[in-house]
Amino acid sequence: MIRILRGLAHKYFSDEEAVILFLLILAAIVFVILFGSMLAPAIAAVIVAFILQGLVTKLNRMGVPEIVAIMGVFLVFLGVLVGFLFGLLPLLWTQVASLASEAPRIFREMQSYLEVLPQQYPTLISMEGINTIYNQVTTEAGRMTQWLVSFSLASIPDLVALLIYMVLLPILVFFFLKDRRVLLESISRLLPSQRPMMLAIWHEVNLQCANYVRGKAVEILIVGGVTYVSFKLLGMPYAALLALMVGLSVVIPYIGAAVVTIPVAIIALFAFGWGSEFIWVMVAYGIIQALDGNVLVPLLFSEVNNLHPVAIIVAVLFFGGIWGLWGVFFAIPLATMLKAIFSAWPVKEHQEPT
Numbered sequence: 001m002i003r004i005l006r007g008l009a010h011k012y013f014s015d016e017e018a019v020i021l022f023l024l025i026l027a028a029i030v031f032v033i034l035f036g037s038m039l040a041p042a043i044a045a046v047i048v049a050f051i052l053q054g055l056v057t058k059l060n061r062m063g064v065p066e067i068v069a070i071m072g073v074f075l076v077f078l079g080v081l082v083g084f085l086f087g088l089l090p091l092l093w094t095q096v097a098s099l100a101s102e103a104p105r106i107f108r109e110m111q112s113y114l115e116v117l118p119q120q121y122p123t124l125i126s127m128e129g130i131n132t133i134y135n136q137v138t139t140e141a142g143r144m145t146q147w148l149v150s151f152s153l154a155s156i157p158d159l160v161a162l163l164i165y166m167v168l169l170p171i172l173v174f175f176f177l178k179d180r181r182v183l184l185e186s187i188s189r190l191l192p193s194q195r196p197m198m199l200a201i202w203h204e205v206n207l208q209c210a211n212y213v214r215g216k217a218v219e220i221l222i223v224g225g226v227t228y229v230s231f232k233l234l235g236m237p238y239a240a241l242l243a244l245m246v247g248l249s250v251v252i253p254y255i256g257a258a259v260v261t262i263p264v265a266i267i268a269l270f271a272f273g274w275g276s277e278f279i280w281v282m283v284a285y286g287i288i289q290a291l292d293g294n295v296l297v298p299l300l301f302s303e304v305n306n307l308h309p310v311a312i313i314v315a316v317l318f319f320g321g322i323w324g325l326w327g328v329f330f331a332i333p334l335a336t337m338l339k340a341i342f343s344a345w346p347v348k349e350h351q352e353p354t
């Protein structure tokens with residue numbers, strides 16, 4: 001056993017630079033676990049600045065001065081943030097409240113639909129199974145409704161913290177963009193002066209993660225926007241809420257689309273019944289998913305090493321188990337970063353003595 005461990009250490013950690021990098025990664029993980037919630041605005045600002053830096057770089061290549069490019073990109077981001085806070089967010093909250101008030105009627109109609117199934121398909125579905133499903137759904141819906149009702153004066157401290165975060169976020173994003181070189185130089189002073197391996201790994205991680213994160217941001221906007229327009233034209237209720245869910249579902253490939261299909265189908269069913277409108281909504285949703293998977297994803301992620309579906313599921317389970325909802329949301333970027341690190345990590349092959 002000791003010989004095996006010694007061989008692995010020689011293979012992956014024979015370089016002093018590799019040991020230093022491993023300790024830095026380990027320290028960063030521990031730091032995020034211990035202080036991640038406290039530094040949430042700073043971490044979010046780093047991610048946003050990382051996404052926006054790509055636009056700044058493209059404008060620089062087109063001949064736009066750096067400070068002008070930074071100011072232009074930042075003002076666009078600020079406009080989007082203000083539009084989200086004062087336009088989309090109130091609309092989403094209104095639709096969530098409306099959906100909560102409609103929940104009792106939806107569940108009554110759902111019960112009537114479910115009670116017919118054992119009569120139509122007695123060999124496949126039993127009344128006991130229908131009752132079990134209905135009770136589970138009713139329990140979960142009751143918990144969600146209770147959470148919505150409890151959103152009252154007790155939630156004011158959380159709202160105040162959220163408002164403070166919304167003020168801090170654009171300020172931090174601006175300074176991360178403006179002083180990016182200064183910050184990177186300050187960090188580089190803490191590293192060894194000769195670090196070819198770290199530079200190679202950083203280049204690979206930056207290439208893969210930048211392409212993935214920026215591509216996902218564009219994909220969320222396109223899929224969410226097209227879904228909203230399609231649902232609005234078809235008269236689908238709660239179009240903004242469903243479009244947001246469909247847009248965010250692309251962050252978790254395979255799993256996200258499968259999960260979001262359920263609320264889309266349920267709301268369409270109770271809005272239109274089994275008529276042609278329901279079919280048109282599901283056809284439009286299917287076309288959006290097909291175009292996303294077969295056209296948009298290959299176009300946006302042609303330079304990214306795609307993860308295997310099993311790796312995606314394992315990453316979602318692992319990071320979701322550690323950090324909950326945020327772990328699920330950032331599981332694929334974290335897995336992509338780990339894959340890039342492993343791909344660029346130096347491996348010293350064992351040489352047989354002659």
